[in-house]
Amino acid sequence: MATGGKVAIITGGNAGIGLTVAQRLLTEHPELTLCLACRSKPRAEAARDVLLLSHPKASISIVLVDTSNIKSVYQAAKQLKQMYNHVDYLYLNAGIMKVVGVNWDYFWKNLFSSKFIHMFTTGDGLLKEKEEITEEGLETVFATNVFGHFVLIKELEDILGQNGCPTQLIWTSSSNAVETHFDIDNIQHRNKEGGHYSSSKYSTDVLSIALNIQFNNKGIYSHVTCPGLVMTNLTFGILPSWFWNLILPIFWLLRIFVPTMNYDTYNGSEALVWLSKQQPESLDARCKYVSHCNFWGTRYVHQHKLKIEDKTADNLYQQLVQLEQTFNHK
Ligand SMILES: NC(=O)C1=CN([C@@H]2O[C@H](COP(=O)(O)OP(=O)(O)OC[C@H]3O[C@@H](n4cnc5c(N)ncnc54)[C@H](OP(=O)(O)O)[C@@H]3O)[C@@H](O)[C@H]2O)C=CC1
Numbered sequence: 001m002a003t004g005g006k007v008a009i010i011t012g013g014n015a016g017i018g019l020t021v022a023q024r025l026l027t028e029h030p031e032l033t034l035c036l037a038c039r040s041k042p043r044a045e046a047a048r049d050v051l052l053l054s055h056p057k058a059s060i061s062i063v064l065v066d067t068s069n070i071k072s073v074y075q076a077a078k079q080l081k082q083m084y085n086h087v088d089y090l091y092l093n094a095g096i097m098k099v100v101g102v103n104w105d106y107f108w109k110n111l112f113s114s115k116f117i118h119m120f121t122t123g124d125g126l127l128k129e130k131e132e133i134t135e136e137g138l139e140t141v142f143a144t145n146v147f148g149h150f151v152l153i154k155e156l157e158d159i160l161g162q163n164g165c166p167t168q169l170i171w172t173s174s175s176n177a178v179e180t181h182f183d184i185d186n187i188q189h190r191n192k193e194g195g196h197y198s199s200s201k202y203s204t205d206v207l208s209i210a211l212n213i214q215f216n217n218k219g220i221y222s223h224v225t226c227p228g229l230v231m232t233n234l235t236f237g238i239l240p241s242w243f244w245n246l247i248l249p250i251f252w253l254l255r256i257f258v259p260t261m262n263y264d265t266y267n268g269s270e271a272l273v274w275l276s277k278q279q280p281e282s283l284d285a286r287c288k289y290v291s292h293c294n295f296w297g298t299r300y301v302h303q304h305k306l307k308i309e310d311k312t313a314d315n316l317y318q319q320l321v322q323l324e325q326t327f328n329h330k
């Protein structure tokens, strides 16, 4: 398929899964114009240098954005609108997790139980998290993973789905997005013991459905992906790299039961890159696209149906619109 002149923006494109998506998109779409939307200029420039080593002729720009800071999102959106008159791929990938430890008691208790697969696929119940509030008064994980991205989409609306050219919104969600941690009456997940990351990722899944309801008629399509368990700065923040390297053989064995044990960012980015090669209109908007890798190392994309009601999606969307208005007025 000819891909001349396509534009891709990747939040958190300087590291981990985002950087690998950047690398793979440049290979898949030779004429691509790429924008790394990152919070640190030196880290973004270092990533651009790495990408230019393998793709010396690539057009790569940098826009600074801190998705946890709404003022910064407004500034970045303004800049992006000056730079591009359309966007083909908007990867909503930047994300954090505020982990303070692993619940090893829960791990050992469930290792040989029927919860084993659920535990390794979702990490549900295994992580202890802490709550932090941004200087703008938002719960930090919610602001970074969900709200900052929502505001970015709303601000870029004028240049999305333009001139008969569809825009794909591609979210990096997670299998850790479990409904039990999500409360529609507390979308920021304030004053909770844990589950902030899970709540934020479930919100992502719900929001994606709402965006399809709102914007499919304008040529804007939203899809959620799950990269599985991948070794990045995010996972090295949970346990040190030496631990993960030590248990690498266990990952291979676990793949027999759990094909989301992707380990590296190339495997983990499979679904995110695969989506860029599909006609967005032909995709199921109610599916999560999951990167799988089997025991033999074969990568493929698994489609997982989301069970989310339209009224929940609409409720979340309206709450986000209202929250955004409180910033717009400031
Ligand atoms: N690793 C995994 O196993 C899984 C990861 N994910 C999701 O994948 C996505 C990418 O994470 P991953 O590659 O693993 O982790 P990394 O920590 O390697 O990458 C995260 C990226 O997000 C950026 N980022 C974080 N906070 C902000 C912010 N406030 N504003 C702008 N950019 C920000 C980071 O920038 P900087 O370098 O400056 O910190 C970095 O570029 C996240 O959404 C994560 O939740 C989902 C499932 C599994």
Ligand SMILES: CC(C)=CCC[C@@H](C)[C@H]1CC[C@H]2C3=C(CC[C@]12C)[C@@]1(C)CCC(=O)[C@@H](C)[C@@H]1CC3
Pocket (backbone or CB within 6 Å): 102, 107, 119, 120, 121, 122, 123, 124, 126, 127, 173, 174, 175, 176, 228, 229, 235, 238, 239, 247, 250
């Ligand atoms: C592998 C061994 C022997 C021990 C590690 C146990 C846990 C630390 C580990 C098991 C499943 C992992 C997991 C995640 C984090 C680390 C685990 C809990 C995630 C929650 C990381 C971020 C995500 O988005 C999820 C998809 C991961 C799910 C699995």
